[in-house]
Amino acid sequence: MNPADLLPAQSPDTASKQRIRFGIVLLPNFTLTAFSGFVDLLRLSADEGDFSKPVRCSWSVIGETLAPVRASCGIQITPWETFEKAEPFDYVVVVGGLLHSGAGASDATLQFIRRAATTDATLVGICTGVFSLMRAGVLDGYRICVSWFHYWDFVERFPGVNEEMLVADRLFVMDHRRITCSGGRASIDVAAAILLRHFEAATVQKALRILLVDDMQKGNAPQPHPPGLAPATHPKVKRAILLMEQHVGRSLTLDELAHKLDLSTRQLERLFKAETGKAPQAYAKQVRLRTAAWLLTSSDKTVADIASSCGFSDASHLGREFRKQFGLPPMMYREQRGTAAPGVETLELAADFDETFPGRAQAI
Structure with a gap:
């Protein structure tokens, strides 16, 4: 079923103005937990009841082509639309995973990230998606959160990075139109923090409870x-x-x-x-x-x-x-x-x- 078919009856213009739009880019060997945690909180916050309709926010998985993207666990996700056909988004979310297995972000993906950086979109890097934002050159002057597990990988791959701007002791960092997250379970927390910018706290808290998460962790909470x-x-x-x-x-x-x-x-x-x-x-x-x-x-x-x-x-x-x-x-x-x-x-x-x-x- 096309996700658009789930929308309530209203004009496209009205719906597009009300919804916060998320474009999600999955990199090869992405971490399924990081993706599913993020998108499930969007789904549960987007609608009342148990209908999962994209009313308050909408999300689309986008890619260079419509070829399936393999997660690190072997599950494959097919993009819903290509970069060229996707409409503008409020948030562009890049989800990464394994660093040392196969190709990373393609040139077309990096070009899409650079184009998104010239719009009003906020760029979000989750797990090693942060590496692709760095490769695309869109993190200069911003604080960058990486997992403690990948801290030295990041320093080695980007030796010119200002280490004072590199954070590996917190779950995520929100720095204006750049948001970077250590990944894993923290993808739920960063999704909650983003939605709290736009929705009432009760809406987000309801979604967290459905996921059996007692409470969201703040960005300055330490990584495990x-x-x-x-x-x-x-x-x-x-x-x-x-x-x-x-x-x-x-x-x-x-x-x-x-x-x-x-x-x-x-x-x-x-x-x-x-x-x-x-x-x-x-x-x-x-x-x-x-x-x-x-x-x-x-x-x-x-x-x-x-x-x-x-x-x-x-x-x-x-x-x-x-x-x-x-x-x-x-x-x-x-x-x-x-x-x-x-x-x-x-x-x-x-x-x-x-x-x-x-x-x-x-x-x-």
Whole structure:
């Protein structure tokens, strides 16, 4: 059935003025959760009852052609219309997914994004859709939200990016006519935040309840942290650790970290001690050493290069700190990992890091 057939009886002009129009671009190997979460909140907010009519807002899946687009899980979605035939939208939403499997956004898709940027449309990048917005050159001067999992991929692919504008410790960022979202479950939250610009809160809250979502998360809520922290860990501490991981090559000072979190240094130290049992500086050093341990076993980088990448002054400095933490020098750790047992703590720390960052090896 054509989605237009679901509309109530009213003139096309009246309907188009009342509805907020969303054009959704699915990239090859897109994440189904990110797409379905976003569009389902539109669907449930668009109409009363259980009719799913696009009354308050409408959505259309658009593409270069009408050829099906495969999601990362194998499900295929057929675009409803092509870029050339699509009418103007209020929001153009680009949904990405896997970075290292097949082609990314086509030249035609990037050209469509650039054209949309010259209109009144707001551009939305979800999951790795943010990478395509960056490739299209439409994010200059805007804050950019990426998943913590893809932070280093982003920095590597776009080395000229202003890292002060790059955010990987929040669920999403709304910066005027650019909205970027870390993906996954957060696609529901960003859809809710967008709809709250246009609809009454009760309408959006009803849709969230139908999806069994207690309440939408705000953009400044921290992204879920990798294993190792208790679920009840304070959000400010989670964000602090994410910031430490982002700046592993140049450690943030305590003052800089506290400023980014809108805390005093004393508040930050007190929170960190209560939640982790460590001071922020000690925890940051542990993050850097864990990163170095992972690089030793997953890359061919020299110890000197790893020391530089992880914020140590030189190979000797890394060697001293590494022996204190792991009980053996870096090169011996590299040689023995997986063949001998240098200590349970050593192997567990490295294994935890492998689980936390399974995609990092492809980015180095």
